Amino acid sequence: MIVAYSRPIAMKIYRKLLELRPAWKEKIGVVMTSGNNDPEDWKAIIGTKSHKEELARKFKDNDDPMKIAIVVDMWLTGFDVPSLATMYIYKPMHGYNLMQAIARVNRVFKDKEGGLIVDYVGIASALKAAMKEYTKRDQSRYGDMDISKVAYPKFQEKLQVCKDLLHGFDFSSFIDGSPLVMAKLVTGGVNFVLDAKAPKRKDLFLREAMLLKQSHSLCSSMTTEQERHEAAYMEAVRSTVVKITYGGSGGKTLSLKEINTQINELLKASIQSQGVISLFDSKQADENISLFDPAVLDEISKMKEKNIAVEILKKLMAEQVSLYKRTNVVQSQKFSEKIAQLMNSYYNGLITNEEVIKELLKTAQEITELYNNGEKLGLTQEELAFYDALTKPENIKDFYQNNELIDLTRELTEMLRKNRTIDWQKKETARASMRKMVKHLLKKYKYPPEDYDTAISTVISQCEMWTDNMTA
Numbered sequence: 001m002i003v004a005y006s007r008p009i010a011m012k013i014y015r016k017l018l019e020l021r022p023a024w025k026e027k028i029g030v031v032m033t034s035g036n037n038d039p040e041d042w043k044a045i046i047g048t049k050s051h052k053e054e055l056a057r058k059f060k061d062n063d064d065p066m067k068i069a070i071v072v073d074m075w076l077t078g079f080d081v082p083s084l085a086t087m088y089i090y091k092p093m094h095g096y097n098l099m100q101a102i103a104r105v106n107r108v109f110k111d112k113e114g115g116l117i118v119d120y121v122g123i124a125s126a127l128k129a130a131m132k133e134y135t136k137r138d139q140s141r142y143g144d145m146d147i148s149k150v151a152y153p154k155f156q157e158k159l160q161v162c163k164d165l166l167h168g169f170d171f172s173s174f175i176d177g178s179p180l181v182m183a184k185l186v187t188g189g190v191n192f193v194l195d196a197k198a199p200k201r202k203d204l205f206l207r208e209a210m211l212l213k214q215s216h217s218l219c220s221s222m223t224t225e226q227e228r229h230e231a232a233y234m235e236a237v238r239s240t241v242v243k244i245t246y247g248g249s250g251g252k253t254l255s256l257k258e259i260n261t262q263i264n265e266l267l268k269a270s271i272q273s274q275g276v277i278s279l280f281d282s283k284q285a286d287e288n289i290s291l292f293d294p295a296v297l298d299e300i301s302k303m304k305e306k307n308i309a310v311e312i313l314k315k316l317m318a319e320q321v322s323l324y325k326r327t328n329v330v331q332s333q334k335f336s337e338k339i340a341q342l343m344n345s346y347y348n349g350l351i352t353n354e355e356v357i358k359e360l361l362k363t364a365q366e367i368t369e370l371y372n373n374g375e376k377l378g379l380t381q382e383e384l385a386f387y388d389a390l391t392k393p394e395n396i397k398d399f400y401q402n403n404e405l406i407d408l409t410r411e412l413t414e415m416l417r418k419n420r421t422i423d424w425q426k427k428e429t430a431r432a433s434m435r436k437m438v439k440h441l442l443k444k445y446k447y448p449p450e451d452y453d454t455a456i457s458t459v460i461s462q463c464e465m466w467t468d469n470m471t472a
Contacts (some may be wrong), residue, residue, distance in 0.1 A: 001084060002070045004450065005121075007032050010070050011042060011094060013090075015069070016064035026065040029055045032072040076101045082109035089116045094126045102127070113154075116214050127227060158212035162234045165205045166192060177230045184216055187305055189237040196347050202241065209238035244311050274329035301361055306353040313360045314343060328381075328464045330388040331370060338363060376379045377406060383413045391460040393451040400445075408445045415441060435460060 014030050021027075034046045047055075052074070060081050069075065072091070077100040087105045105115025117123075169192040174185045193205050216223065218230050223231070258309035297340040303309040317339050339360070346356040374384035387409040391397055399403070413439060438456050447455065 001075070001086070002068065002088045002089045002100065003076065004070060004072050007035075007051045009090065010072050011045070014045065024068075028067055028070065029059070030069045030070045031055055031074050032070075033074065034444060075106065079104065080107060082107040083112070084115075085109075085112055086116045086118065088120065089123060090120050092121050092126070093123060093128050098123060098126055098130050113211055142418055143153075149326045151215055153220050155212065155215040155219050155223065158208055158215055159230060159234070161208045162205065162212055164232070165201060166237075168192070171233055174233050175226060185234070186236045186240060187308065189233070190240045191305035191307045193241050194245070194311055195238060196307070196310075196353065197349060199347055199349075206238055206241060223289075233394075240340070244308060244315075245282050251392075301357055306357065310353050310356055310360075312344065312365075313357060314339070314429075315364065328385040328388060328460060330392050335363065335367065354435065368387070376465065377402075379406065379409065383409050385462055386413050386416075388446075390455055393448075393454055394449070394457050396451065399448060404445065408441070412438070412441055412459070416459075431460070434463065 002010075002013060004013055010030055010032055014028060017028055018025060018459050029273060030045050030464065031052055034043070038046070047342075055069070056075075056079070057068065058064040058067050062083050076097065081104070084105050084107070087102065089101075091097050093101055096317055102115070102117055105117065166189060169189060171185045171189055177185065193202050195201065212231060213235050221227070301309070317335075342351075343361070345351045346353070351359070374381055377384070377387065379387055389414070390409060391405065400408075416434075419434065419437065435456055438459050439452060441454060442455060
């Protein structure tokens with residue numbers, strides 16, 4: 001929940017968030033009173049009474065996409081969402097109103113550790129004054145406000161939990177080590193956290209390290225120098241794991257430079273390190289990683305941090321399959337299933353990181369060879385996609401000479417090219433007509449009738465992707 005100082009500021013926050021994250025339209029809602037003199041473009045956002053009631057229903061539903069409520073005065077009292085855990089305050093408040101507001105994030109819910117208040121206006125003194133107005137019964141209800149008794153012990157607890165999760169990896173040199181040593185210890189810690197032999201470690205560490213970061217933000221002035229260094233190390237490892245495994249590049253192609261830069265920027269922010277770490281030493285560090293470049297694949301296979309190599313390679317493969325999905329439905333499905341099986345075997349401990357890297361590299365080589373298949377057959381990538389759709393049934397190639405399949409593929413592609421339209425897949429009549437044309441062509445080439453349904457379904461799916469790319 002974001003508490004804005006005024007209605008105009010609430011609208012500015014809303015628009016700025018959508019400017020930065022256009023895809024978050026369903027995630028954010030503005031809840032405030034409306035006025036007769038409101039600008040016209042506010043009305044659709046603020047809505048009517050029923051609109052606000054619908055927003056309340058959505059915000060209370062943990063499965064609903066809406067996760068961020070921007071408020072001014074509404075919802076600060078008498079509005080309970082037990083799962084609500086974070087409040088950003090941009091508005092001065094005092095006494096009863098302040099206590100009621102912060103209580104919004106202080107409700108008990110499942111394994112919720114507590115509420116986090118992010119204070120942008122300085123409410124600490126007002127909060128202490130408000131607490132004096134309450135009886136001991138009220139204080140026990142809202143909790144002890146002494147940071148040294150609450151936040152600092154929680155920080156120490158979470159720091160120890162994180163250290164326990166890293167048991168077996170010695171990062172003690174981080175505190176007084178050189179910048180290069182510090183940087184290497186971060187990547188070593190990331191590699192340790194990503195070890196598939198301890199499948200629960202990554203998620204546990206990410207959760208506990210985040211709680212450590214939150215508690216540290218409340219008591220950083222009270223921590224010792226050693227605790228600050230250890231907390232900085234945990235945050236550097238946590239953030240790097242998140243960047244490598246979940247991305248953060250907005251869907252763009254992952255580059256060697258991006259990975260190295262992200263880690264170094266993180267180190268500078270967390271520990272003021274002047275050292276530079278490079279997971280890759282390739283001259284191509286300024287270029288995008290390509291699965292079709294043997295030098296890049298060889299470099300990934302030689303990385304000392306094998307668990308990091310697996311995650312990077314998995315991400316690269318997923319990106320490439322995603323690209324394939326736009327053009328070749330058969331091959332994208334085939335490789336998606338293969339990669340999923342490999343990663344499941346790896347995460348379940350059935351194969352080692354060296355083995356999964358070897359298999360992923362072999363799969364990358366298969367993808368590379370697929371691009372060459374079209375050239376060998378004299379087909380464009382567009383035609384090759386329909387060739388793969390027609391030959392999906394395993395026995396089809398036994399019925400035809402290859403030149404007959406090539407002729408069928410080319411005629412099919414040309415027919416679909418002439419008859420596809422931007423909105424054809426939205427009209428059932430147009431789809432039925434398309435299926436009829438495909439079936440007629442299959443009959444012309446004496447395609448086995450028992451495989452009609454599979455072929456037509458796959459061809460239509462391929463054509464849908466084709467048309468989607470026309471509008472992309």
